[in-house]
Amino acid sequence: MRPLKDILLTTFPDLGLSPKITDALTAAGLTEPTPIQEKAIPLALEGHDVLGLAQTGTGKTLAFGLPLMEHLFQMKGKPQERTAKALVLAPTRELVNQIADNLRALTGETRMKVTTVVGGQSINRQINALARGTDILVATPGRLIDLMDRRAVDLSQTRQLVLDEADQMLDLGFIHALRKIAPQLGTPRRTMLFSATMPKQMEELSRAYLSNPQRVQVSPPGKAADKITQSIHFISKAEKPKKLREILSKDLDALTLVFSRTKHGAEKLMKSLVADGYNAASIHGNKSQGQRDRAIKAFRDGTITVLVATDVAARGIDIPGVAYVINYDLPEVPDNYVHRIGRTARAGREGEAIAFCSPEEGDLLRQIQKLMKIDIPVASGEAPAMGQGGGKGRPSGNRRRGGGQGQGQGQNKAQAKPGNGQRRRRRRAA
CATH class of the missing domain: 3.40.50.300 (P-loop containing nucleotide triphosphate hydrolases)
Incomplete structure (x- = not known):
């Protein structure tokens, strides 16, 4: 039998996702993966670390979100107090909210819990939300470190890490925050890094936090969308x-x-x-x-x-x-x-x-x-x-x-x- 990544994919069910996830996709009117999803999802489902390069607006959220949900769906048990099974880091509050909204639209039947923590909002409310534990934590690095310092979140059981728009994290100086967060995560873990550009620092970042990553790219860095x-x-x-x-x-x-x-x-x-x-x-x-x-x-x-x-x-x-x-x-x-x-x-x-x-x-x-x-x-x-x-x-x-x-x-x-x-x-x- 050919590996999953070698099979020509035309629809989401072809990926071998759980029925609850594919049903949620169908209900949302999503039936065919975008190029970045078609290339990244099979590799992630096979357990590889993934380095994804694609311009904005190409569907990167589901490229990491669907395999993330699939892995969590197959895990037994609810998250323990103050823990998160998966962590998604994004550089801005707007992007965190956007990612969380897209994931929540598909998690209804799975009963997965998606929690966001960002600056500019009540930290006490976020502490209370994390006290019950969460399946997927979507966060900005600065606020997450604030919560870590207050011992409001324990990342030792987090085995899935996603860095979205990682190049902008570098631009905004979040590399120091990442160096503080990453050692607190559980091991072994699977890491996915997505970026629109690939500066030299990104190569260094991928070597530091990804293990033998599979690289997928659907458009050259610096290229605008065709339309x-x-x-x-x-x-x-x-x-x-x-x-x-x-x-x-x-x-x-x-x-x-x-x-x-x-x-x-x-x-x-x-x-x-x-x-x-x-x-x-x-x-x-x-x-x-x-x-x-x-x-x-x-x-x-x-x-x-x-x-x-x-x-x-x-x-x-x-x-x-x-x-x-x-x-x-x-x-x-x-x-x-x-x-x-x-x-x-x-x-x-x-x-x-x-x-x-x-x-x-x-x-x-x-x-x-x-x-x-x-x-x-x-x-x-x-x-x-x-x-x-x-x-x-x-x-x-x-x-x-x-x-x-x-x-x-x-x-x-x-x-x-x-x-x-x-x-x-x-x-x-x-």
């Missing part, structure tokens, strides 16, 4: 507010995600849009968890049509209806551009990514295009000269708005490992 149409406007910083309103006014009912580089800039931009009559809200590091949750819910429901965010939300928003992503400010880290625009064209839909580039941002654009190995089509304006922001090369001559799709592969290794000063600036900006 994202990209374009760029070369304008001055002073012209950005006018151009933003011009674009928003063309489709007032569309869900539009606008990225600002800093917390202050995001809040200021949001308030100016509200003053001009737009249904806008903002999420960034200065907002409480409740404020961020309410803003995302309103955005998902369509009550708010414009959400202004910093990179803290670049990988924590999974809303299929996002039609436009506007990079009001270009990110300082090229990889973040890919993560930002990955908020649109989700679940097989099409989307549009529009970027503004001022003369001061010419070098940032050059780094982004080098990473993605494309020239983003120009919608308006002229690229800055080499002496203005360090712009290099000539963008595509296609001047239609949204005149092309991002294609390419590879990774700018020179940009993959930012210096300490750059990481500090990034944390303040979140």
Whole structure:
């Protein structure tokens, strides 16, 4: 009999998952695995450590969630007090909540318990929830360490570990937290690591925490989703507010995600849009968890049509209806551009990514295009000269708005490992 990983998979039942899990998938309208799920799930079911590389919006949560649930479903007994059978670590509160929601939608028939712990919420309430034990604990590293220090959680019986969006954990400085958490886990354990990019530090991380991992990859690092149409406007910083309103006014009912580089800039931009009559809200590091949750819910429901965010939300928003992503400010880290625009064209839909580039941002654009190995089509304006922001090369001559799709592969290794000063600036900006 051929190994499971060698069998051509076309539907979830082909994977050999328990009927309760496949029934839950069918009830949710999910019948066919995505490419990352098709490659990762069989390996995980066979017990391998898995290193998964895939762009955002490709179904990574179920790629680790389904084999995780299957292994736990076959384990006998309820979790003991203050323990967790499996741990999923994610870098942001939004991503933790997103993962937990997706898992809970499938755990009803299995009676598995999914618990979340994140900063910005009552730690006493989380202590009470953990006191009863849980099957799957989804957490941000910082809050989990707070709970460990209070002896509110015991990870010695945790034999399943998932690191989701691990590259962003590195960017946000969570590597030290991971070094404190990992030794507390039970052994032997199975570890799955998922990431959208593969900088040099990620290779080191996988060697440290994964045992002979099976690597699966469905798209080259630095490549945007095929259904994202990209374009760029070369304008001055002073012209950005006018151009933003011009674009928003063309489709007032569309869900539009606008990225600002800093917390202050995001809040200021949001308030100016509200003053001009737009249904806008903002999420960034200065907002409480409740404020961020309410803003995302309103955005998902369509009550708010414009959400202004910093990179803290670049990988924590999974809303299929996002039609436009506007990079009001270009990110300082090229990889973040890919993560930002990955908020649109989700679940097989099409989307549009529009970027503004001022003369001061010419070098940032050059780094982004080098990473993605494309020239983003120009919608308006002229690229800055080499002496203005360090712009290099000539963008595509296609001047239609949204005149092309991002294609390419590879990774700018020179940009993959930012210096300490750059990481500090990034944390303040979140």
